[in-house]
Amino acid sequence: MKPSPRPALNNGVHIDQLGFGLYKVPPQDAAALVATALGEGYRHFDTAAMYGNETGVGRGIGGAIGTSMASDGGTGGSGEGVHSLERQDIFVTTKVWNDDHGYDATLRAFDTSMANLGLDYVDLYLIHWPCAGRGLFLETYRAMETLYREGRVRAIGVSNFQPGHLEQLMHKAEVVPAVNQIELHPWLQQTALRTLHEQLGIRTEAWSPLGRGHVLTDPAIGALAEKHGRTPAQIIIRWHLQVGNVVIPKASSAGRIKENFDVFDFELDAGDMDGIAGLERHHRTGSHPDNVN
Numbered sequence: 680m681k682p683s684p685r686p687a688l689n690n691g692v693h694i695d696q697l698g699f700g701l702y703k704v705p706p707q708d709a710a711a712l713v714a715t716a717l718g719e720g721y722r723h724f725d726t727a728a729m730y731g732n733e734t735g736v737g738r739g740i741g742g743a744i745g746t747s748m749a750s751d752g753g754t755g756g757s758g759e760g761v762h763s764l765e766r767q768d769i770f771v772t773t774k775v776w777n778d779d780h781g782y783d784a785t786l787r788a789f790d791t792s793m794a795n796l797g798l799d800y801v802d803l804y805l806i807h808w809p810c811a812g813r814g815l816f817l818e819t820y821r822a823m824e825t826l827y828r829e830g831r832v833r834a835i836g837v838s839n840f841q842p843g844h845l846e847q848l849m850h851k852a853e854v855v856p857a858v859n860q861i862e863l864h865p866w867l868q869q870t871a872l873r874t875l876h877e878q879l880g881i882r883t884e885a886w887s888p889l890g891r892g893h894v895l896t897d898p899a900i901g902a903l904a905e906k907h908g909r910t911p912a913q914i915i916i917r918w919h920l921q922v923g924n925v926v927i928p929k930a931s932s933a934g935r936i937k938e939n940f941d942v943f944d945f946e947l948d949a950g951d952m953d954g955i956a957g958l959e960r961h962h963r964t965g966s967h968p969d970n971v972n
């Protein structure tokens with residue numbers, strides 16, 4: 680399997696553009712699923728304190744470090760093109776949950792996440808939701824800047840931030856957020872927010888990139904799948920990669936984990952991309968950020 684592209688974030692840290700999402704992965708299954716995904720070539724994992732599975736994710740990663748991996752992606756035996764997997768080969772994101780906003784609470788929440796993960800650092804730490812009603816996200820972000828300066832996180836960012844939240848943050852922040860992780864899929868393309876991110880140097884990361892599975896049923900996606908001899912999930916993931924999103928589909932079976940990573944040897948053409956652009960419905964599968972506090 681070919682490896683994921685690894686674009687640089689605004690601070691020069693590289694992120695695997697295709698990662699693996701772990702929302703709703705039961706804690707007892709997380710380690711095995713992470714190990715399966717590593718074997719298929721994934722090197723980027725997205726968890727959160729709220730998902731309750733950081734311990735399993737950390738165990739899956741810890742168990743794989745030092746094992747032999749083919750340098751083009753998945754697992755390998757011994758021989759040419761095989762190297763020992765190191766911590767720096769893997770990109771781990773976790774997030775501070777809504778109840779832990781505020782400077783001191785965020786630092787405490789980070790320590791708890793680190794203890795759960797059993798890692799020395801995380802690659803990306805995100806504010807999970809702005810929770811604007813609480814009025815604390817600037818203080819939360821200040822704590823994240825402290826963690827960044829201390830080298831405990833390689834990059835910091837936000838999630839579910841709307842333009843107004845970004846504007847307030849950019850006014851005060853000393854470190855420009857590397858990422859805004861938002862709901863984004865063919866039925867909710869977030870065109871205006873993506874443009875704003877580009878202007879600010881913030882990477883767009885797509886959560887629920889398959890619309891929690893619902894967008895897979897779109898007939899236009901089905902037609903493209905047929906045209907390319909691919910599956911609907913592969914068409915949607917390929918679309919995310921080609922528009923430049925970081926994308927973190929979640930899957931529960933080895934077959935789907937493999938299928939979702941097998942997207943680096945075909946391309947959607949301009950007509951295909953235009954067709955998907957036309958599927959916009961402004962349809963959310965999750966909450967609107969204004970309604971989460």
Ligand SMILES: NC(=O)C1=CN([C@@H]2O[C@H](COP(=O)(O)OP(=O)(O)OC[C@H]3O[C@@H](n4cnc5c(N)ncnc54)[C@H](OP(=O)(O)O)[C@@H]3O)[C@@H](O)[C@H]2O)C=CC1
Nearest residue numbers: 700701702725886887888889890891892912928929930931
């Ligand atoms: N920052 C935030 O607020 C949020 C972040 N996230 C992050 O984004 C990640 C992905 O989003 P998520 O909500 O999980 O939804 P996704 O859009 O990734 O869809 C996951 C669903 O699609 C199904 N699926 C996956 N691959 C295939 C396939 N090849 N064929 C058929 N069905 C498939 C899965 O089924 P099955 O599992 O049964 O295989 C699951 O039901 C999360 O896991 C989390 O890490 C998500 C929501 C909010």
Ligand SMILES: O=C1CO[C@H](CO)[C@@H](O)[C@@H]1O
Nearest residue numbers: 702727729807964965966
């Ligand atoms: O990351 C998340 C997973 O999905 C949940 C339910 O929509 C969200 O609340 C949360 O932000």
